[in-house]
Amino acid sequence: AFNKDGMWAVADWSNHCVYLFDDRDELVRTIGSYGSSDGQFNHPRGVSFDSHNHLYVSDCYNDRIQKFDIHGNYLLKFGSEGSSDGQLKYPHGVVVHNDKVYVADSNNNRISVFQT
DSSP: OBOTTSOEEEEETTTTEEEEEOTTSOEEEEEOOBSSSTTOBSSEEEEEEOTTOOEEEEEGGGTEEEEEOTTOOEEEEEOOBSSSTTOBSSEEEEEEETTEEEEEEGGGTEEEEEEO
16 A cells, blocks of 8 residues: 555565555565554554555454554554444455545455544
């Protein structure tokens, strides 16, 4: 995923982190580590930026979406394991558009939509 300044991010499923690169393709920082605490991941899958350069990450095995600022600081999370509204089961892709977060909620066989 690319932000408006040319930075880009990619999730590393096996190493439980997200890499953030600058517009010259140089690694700027690594976000996260293995775990279930705030800012940690259990198999991150998808990444997307909003119009304010906030980074959203689908944290697949933790059944949630996490939001970070451009410096990699944890801001918030949403979603929890389940199939009710607001719950997720193995979220994969995430896209942010017009202040909405669209999540490919794979094991619930749906697209879940959240407000930013």
